[in-house]
Amino acid sequence: MSTADGEPRRARAQEPCRTREVLDIVGDKWSLLVVRQLSRGPRRFIELKRAVDGISQRMLTVTLRGLERDGILTRTVHNVMPPHVSYALTPMGTTLREATAPLLEWSLLNLPHIDAARAAYDTRAEQDGKARQAQPPTGPSASPHPAPREARQATATPTTVQGRQSSR
Known part of the structure; x- marks a missing residue:
C-alpha cells in the first residue's frame, strides 16, 4: 500500500524513528563543537583537542x-614523517554546520540568561528546602514509624478486579 506521493506507508512510519539517529548526532555533547571547528577548514587531531574545551582525548577519538x-x-592520512592525519567536513557535514549554526548562536546568546535562570531556581529550591525543614510534619505520613502492615491493609479501600474483590 502506498501514500499519495507513491512512498510505501511502512517507510513513512519508520521516518520519525530514523530521525532519532540524526538527532543523536546533533544532540551529542561534542559533535557540533567539532563540526564548528572543522567549518574553518581541515584540522589535525591536536588542533581539535586544543580548540574544543574540556574534551578528553578518548572522547575526541570516539x-x-x-x-x-x-x-x-x-x-x-598524509604520508609524511611523522605521520599526519587531518579531518575535514564533507559536503553533508557542511550542510549540518549550516543547519546547526543558528542553534549554536542561540546557545551563545542565551547562556547568560540560562545561568541567571539556574541561579534563581537554585536559590528558590534552597529556600523551599529550608522552609520545609523548619515546618513540623503533619498528617498520617508525619509519623516516623509507619503503621504495621495489618493496620494499613485493614484501612485499605476494597476494589473489584475482574469480578473479584481485593483489598489494596
Missing part, C-alpha cells in the same frame, strides 16, 4: 570516528 562513520567528516 566523536571523530562516529562523525566519520556517519559521513559528516573525512579522515585523511
Whole structure:
C-alpha cells in the first residue's frame, strides 16, 4: 500500500524513528563543537583537542570516528614523517554546520540568561528546602514509624478486579 506521493506507508512510519539517529548526532555533547571547528577548514587531531574545551582525548577519538562513520567528516592520512592525519567536513557535514549554526548562536546568546535562570531556581529550591525543614510534619505520613502492615491493609479501600474483590 502506498501514500499519495507513491512512498510505501511502512517507510513513512519508520521516518520519525530514523530521525532519532540524526538527532543523536546533533544532540551529542561534542559533535557540533567539532563540526564548528572543522567549518574553518581541515584540522589535525591536536588542533581539535586544543580548540574544543574540556574534551578528553578518548572522547575526541570516539566523536571523530562516529562523525566519520556517519559521513559528516573525512579522515585523511598524509604520508609524511611523522605521520599526519587531518579531518575535514564533507559536503553533508557542511550542510549540518549550516543547519546547526543558528542553534549554536542561540546557545551563545542565551547562556547568560540560562545561568541567571539556574541561579534563581537554585536559590528558590534552597529556600523551599529550608522552609520545609523548619515546618513540623503533619498528617498520617508525619509519623516516623509507619503503621504495621495489618493496620494499613485493614484501612485499605476494597476494589473489584475482574469480578473479584481485593483489598489494596
